[in-house]
Amino acid sequence: MKKTTGKNLSSAELASFCSQISSVLKAGISAGEGIAIMLEDTSSSQEREILSAIQETLNSTGVFSLGLEDAGVFPQYMQNMVRLGEQAGRLDEVMEALAVHYERESDLAAALKSAVTYPCIMIGMMVLVVLVLITRVLPVFEQVYAQLGQSMQGLSRGLLDMGQALNRYSLVLLAVLVLLALLCLYFAKTSSGRKQASAIFSRLPFTRNFSDKKASCRFASGMSLVLKSGLTPEEGMDMAGELTENSLFREKISQCKKLLEEGTPLAQALSHSGVFTGMEARLLMVGDRTGSIDDAMEKIASRCQDELDDAMGNAVSIIEPTLVAILSIVVGLILLSVMMPLMGILAGI
Structure with a gap:
């Protein structure tokens, strides 16, 4: 075939x-x-x-x-779900649920991309502005100092030396930038790179919350789908767990599976293992009592995605002015380190 x-x-x-x-x-x-x-x-x-x-x-x-x-x-997950839908005679329902699942995945990816793109652009602009200042602007001021019979001192001297070193080793700098670009492509475009990046982000203090919310959203969406397809919670947990690359979250899933094997109800196992806590855990308890835990999982997935969107929006709204302020301070310090001594020299002439 x-x-x-x-x-x-x-x-x-x-x-x-x-x-x-x-x-x-x-x-x-x-x-x-x-x-x-x-x-x-x-x-x-x-x-x-x-x-x-x-x-x-x-x-x-x-x-x-x-x-x-x-x-x-x-993806293998979709193939498995379609196979289950065919066996159960519910392929139309499974395909509809898969459409909702992948729409959520698409929205999640778009939100993450939007949250990361702007800060990366701002950081790139900051680096470019600083490089232009220390490699092109400061040498001009050095000539002015030389004409006045003086030389740069302190911070301005250190920055000038750094700029001269960068000019001298520009090929090395270019090679490092190309290497960093290739590394970014590896983390963004390959499955092994995404797994490694996810493992790193899941452990960093300032990205751990985003990584956990993303993993919770994917897991809840997958569990809702597999439970609606008629799978047992144990079987569904194996399949839904494959959707997340967060190693810490997978450890929680493994702990939850052990509790299920010991006879603990699904809602309690998910809560005790830390997979879901707070409002999500209460939603599961209610869903378990009413026999609609698959609907509860769907609500949790929507809730986690909304919380993730809000968290990323708030982070971007904080990062944007912060980066602008940092850029202004850095540029201001560089210029002041040159202009203040120069003004003192001119005033003494």
């Missing part, structure tokens, strides 16, 4: 695909006919290749989950 070689689809693309398949199935059209309709409507060569791979497998096996596997661009 033909397999595509493209990279995994983004969360937004997965949400769109799941939503279309769900609509097709709810309209009483089979998955094979739905894929054929989507093939007629698409103009993208990549989409056509993916849909053709799915259709080829569907025509030969009649199993939709195998078609997703042969396409080679769908």
Whole structure:
């Protein structure tokens, strides 16, 4: 069977695909006919290749989950959930739930990207301004000092020497910047890099809360989906736990599984292991008593995402003026270290 070689689809693309398949199935059209309709409507060569791979497998096996596997661009979690939906005869409901899940993942990724992009731009501008000052502006003032028979002292002298060193070793500096750019791409674009970055962020004091909220949101969304699909809590926990790369959160999940094996109810196990606390734990207790713990998980996922969006928005609103203030102070100190002595020299002439 033909397999595509493209990279995994983004969360937004997965949400769109799941939503279309769900609509097709709810309209009483089979998955094979739905894929054929989507093939007629698409103009993208990549989409056509993916849909053709799915259709080829569907025509030969009649199993939709195998078609997703042969396409080679769908995550393992989605393949497992589709397989469960087919076995339970609830594929339309599973695809609809997957669409909601990946829409939430897409919103989460967009929020994280927005929160990180602006501070990175500001930090880059700060570094660029300081480099221009110490490598281009300070040498001009040095010439002015020399014409007056004086030389720079103190902070201005140290910054000037630093600028001259950077000019002398500019190729080394360029190589370091390229290395840092490649390192950022590794952390952002590769799965192993994202896992390592997640492990680092989960332990840093100022990013731990964001990492925990993100892990809670993904886990709750996954648990809601697997419980609605008819899986037991133990089986669902294994699948939902794979959605998070936070090692500390996974340790809590492992502890929760041990409590479940000892006979502890799901809501209490999640609470005692620290997976969910506070309001989330109370929601689970109520859901457990009313037999709607899957709905409680869905509410927790929405709540965690709202809290994460608010926390990132607040962080950006604090970081933005802070970076501007730091840039102003740094530039001001550099200029004052040059101008104040110069004004003293001119006043004494």
